Amino acid sequence: MYYGNIKNCDVADGLGVRVSLFVSGCRNHCKGCFNEQTWDFRYGDLYTKEVEDYIIDLLKPDYIDGFTLLGGEPFEEENQETVCNLLKRIKKTYPAKSVWCYTGYILDQDILPKDGRKHTKFTDEILSYIDVLVDGPFIESKKNLMLEYRGSENQRLIDLPSTLKEKRIIPYIVKQTSMD
Numbered sequence: 001m002y003y004g005n006i007k008n009c010d011v012a013d014g015l016g017v018r019v020s021l022f023v024s025g026c027r028n029h030c031k032g033c034f035n036e037q038t039w040d041f042r043y044g045d046l047y048t049k050e051v052e053d054y055i056i057d058l059l060k061p062d063y064i065d066g067f068t069l070l071g072g073e074p075f076e077e078e079n080q081e082t083v084c085n086l087l088k089r090i091k092k093t094y095p096a097k098s099v100w101c102y103t104g105y106i107l108d109q110d111i112l113p114k115d116g117r118k119h120t121k122f123t124d125e126i127l128s129y130i131d132v133l134v135d136g137p138f139i140e141s142k143k144n145l146m147l148e149y150r151g152s153e154n155q156r157l158i159d160l161p162s163t164l165k166e167k168r169i170i171p172y173i174v175k176q177t178s179m180d
């Protein structure tokens with residue numbers, strides 16, 4: 001797997017201060033995509049054990065609230081094994097830190113069903129490590145700059161643990177802090 005960028009203090013892609021990994025490779029090719037260069041599966045740098053160790057180290061400070069995975073597309077088949085191993089290590093090392101993931105695929109159509117077009121032998125385990133999933137393709141005609149943590153009105157913020165437990169989509173409600 002390749003990756004395009006690692007942000008060590010991201011406040012745009014999830015609640016709080018986060019470490020974010022932008023994986024490479026995406027077949028969605030959404031018109032108006034903010035990160036078009038990551039469509040190429042070989043864009044950026046090769047993901048290695050040293051890169052993973054670096055991410056784990058970046059997550060260590062108490063002021064880091066969690067990890068965000070986006071791209072490119074984390075749920076492309078070529079990325080899922082590496083993504084699974086990374087998320088497993090993050091949850092084992094930092095169980096209290098939240099994991100957010102952005103995907104252009106739709107959870108209940110493409111990812112979750114065993115016959116979904118992006119379901120692999122790693123998918124269920126990946127989903128078990130994610131706290132908030134932002135799903136759906138970016139649709140330029142539905143772009144809305146007033147939305148929190150997503151770019152277009154069709155995209156959903158999903159409370160993934162509750163969704164998996166209840167077997168229905170449970171929206172994630174952004175909790176306001178006392179500073180808001």
